[in-house]
Amino acid sequence: MAEADRERWDYTPLERVGPLRFGMSVEEATGAMLTRGCTADAVVELGTFGPFKQLRTRFRRADAPWYHADVVTYYVGPMGLTCIAVDALSGPQVIYEGIRLVGRPPSELSDELTAHLLSTDRSVEITPGGDIGSQDLGIMPRVQRAGDVLLTRLVFGRPNDWANTMSDCVPADEMLGHY
Structure with missing residues (x-):
């Protein structure tokens, strides 16, 4: 999808991604x-996380093919919405502090995010995939x-009592390759 055609969403770390707030049912x-x-x-049950069911829902534009997902949401029991993944090719463009997070070459996002993290006295962290992410911001870039x-396919999360880190928060199917 052309950048100009993407919906634009703001990101408030650990609170919301566009219209989606962490903790929502x-x-x-x-x-x-x-x-x-x-x-x-339909809502899909992915399994359990401790005593809680982990659920997933996929959303797409009305004109998109049935097998496509622009945004994928994940829920854990009473914590509600815990993780949001935004498709690199067709998902909304998510903006944080003027930084475009979605659909960019990973090296460009890594450079811009590193500069931002350093300028705001936050830790620069390397994700399991080798990209720059942030526990403080609740973001884990993945590649697509x-x-x-x-x-960049961005995964946003809010670790809490059930997950100590972003890596713990991200569901296994988000750690797979995406096309």
């Missing part, structure tokens, strides 16, 4: 996305293929 998140003209797949190019 599946029903609240689905309602927020439906008002934006998205369609939702776009033909022969890699672009």
